[in-house]
């Protein structure tokens with residue numbers, strides 16, 4: 001369902017805008033319980049726009065992470081880049097595009113974050129190790145920080161009151177850094193949750209400089225060794241991810257009022273995965289860390305309160 005057309009296709013009838021949004025809703029619901037739940041807390045025009053963006057991101061991710069990933073080459077990514085150009089010119093190519101083209105008209109956004117995400121997929125194609133955290137941070141910006149920038153256009157900002165001529169800049173402040181920070185925090189969480197799964201594919205996203213610092217080797221990682229070196233290494237990574245969540249938090253109060261609850265909810269639900277990793281004694285090799293549905297329901301009113309008062 002999420003594959004690209006193999007060859008340029010003759011023009012075909014595409015589904016209606018409504019039908020396309022409905023498909024995007026279904027795909028979001030199927031692939032991400034957390035973000036889908038977050039979108040249910042939004043007004044409907046914003047919610048469907050996020051579904052359309054989600055589907056484009058998911059399709060991009062599937063090119064290097066999905067079942068057909070072994071057939072993906074730099075040329076495939078170039079084709080996807082050309083496909084993107086068409087969308088920004090207002091020309092949908094397949095049924096899922098129809099909703100995104102509509103979204104881009106309602107919520108104009110730059111093409112750059114979309115292009116940067118494709119560059120992130122190039123990184124996945126060419127490398128399976130990251131020497132330093134700086135290297136990894138660039139990857140995280142590209143595959144996830146960019147989602148923050150795309151989402152910002154839909155979430156919108158509340159006009160900030162002007163306190164005086166000296167803070168004119170604040171009046172038009174767009175919380176880009178904070179949106180990127182939330183994307184990076186999510187991606188770091190995702191990496192910690194998926195260490196075992198990624199190792200099975202020969203991939204290590206944890207910076208090698210950090211493995212060294214805690215005297216933990218690649219061989220240990222491939223064997224799934226859980227000892228004090230591993231626990232300290234993971235505790236360090238979790239502290240770092242939490243710092244990015246903290247940095248993101250101050251951006252939420254700048255967003256439109258009707259976007260604050262969904263973003264707080266998505267932030268708390270995804271951050272909750274870190275607590276589960278700790279509760280599992282850092283075993284990310286033999287069990288998947290996820291937040292159970294009753295716990296998710298507990299987060300929602302707390303997120304609502306934060307959206308009102310913070």
Ligand SMILES: CC(C)=CCC/C(C)=C/CC/C(C)=C/CC/C(C)=C/[C@@H]1[C@@H](COP(=O)(O)OP(=O)(O)O)[C@]1(C)CC/C=C(\C)CC/C=C(\C)CCC=C(C)C
Nearest residue numbers: 038039057058144147148151175179182183186187190251
């Ligand atoms: C409710 C809400 C606001 C949602 C935004 C939803 C959205 C557009 C999500 C797209 C996510 C996506 C498919 C990205 C593709 C790359 C990828 C897979 C990234 C990982 C996501 C986790 O997904 P999942 O758990 O399903 O991963 P698996 O494939 O199962 O392994 C990521 C970790 C990145 C997601 C990044 C974000 C959602 C960015 C968040 C930032 C904002 C919404 C900006 C908020 C604004 C301020 C000012 C703080």
Ligand SMILES: Nc1ncnc2c1ncn2[C@@H]1O[C@H](COP(=O)(O)OP(=O)(O)OP(=O)(O)O)[C@@H](O)[C@H]1O
Nearest residue numbers: 030031032033034035036288289290291292293294
């Ligand atoms: N709330 C839950 N209750 C029971 N099992 C769950 C729950 N969340 C996840 N799982 C299990 O973990 C698998 C995948 O988890 P994952 O967290 O990636 O789900 P997801 O739909 O991608 O949501 P998310 O957006 O949180 O990543 C599910 O197929 C299921 O087996």
Ligand SMILES: [Mn+2]
Nearest residue numbers: 031032033034
């Ligand atoms: Mn998932």
